[in-house]
Amino acid sequence: MGKPEMNAIIACIVLSLAVFIGSTGLGYAVYRPLRYYDIFSLVISWAGLAFTMWRARRAGGTGE
Known part of the structure; x- marks a missing residue:
């Protein structure tokens, strides 16, 4: 999991x-x-x- 994914998870938790x-x-x-x-x-x-992270994982991208 890359830094953008971690930032998105933290933002969802805070919001x-x-x-x-x-x-x-x-x-x-x-x-x-x-x-x-x-x-x-x-x-x-x-x-x-969840959908965005699943799609990035299936595409093989690291998100960075």
Whole structure:
């Protein structure tokens, strides 16, 4: 796994945490469950990352 892939994974993790904390109010407001469009956006972003990494791996590229 190359540096671009690691950067993409770290970005997805950070953005997922930001969506979770921002949507639920965890730590700063009354807790609210995740809304469906928040879950949808998280699934789409992680699925896109997985597809991109799978496609790069099948193409034989290292991502660098």
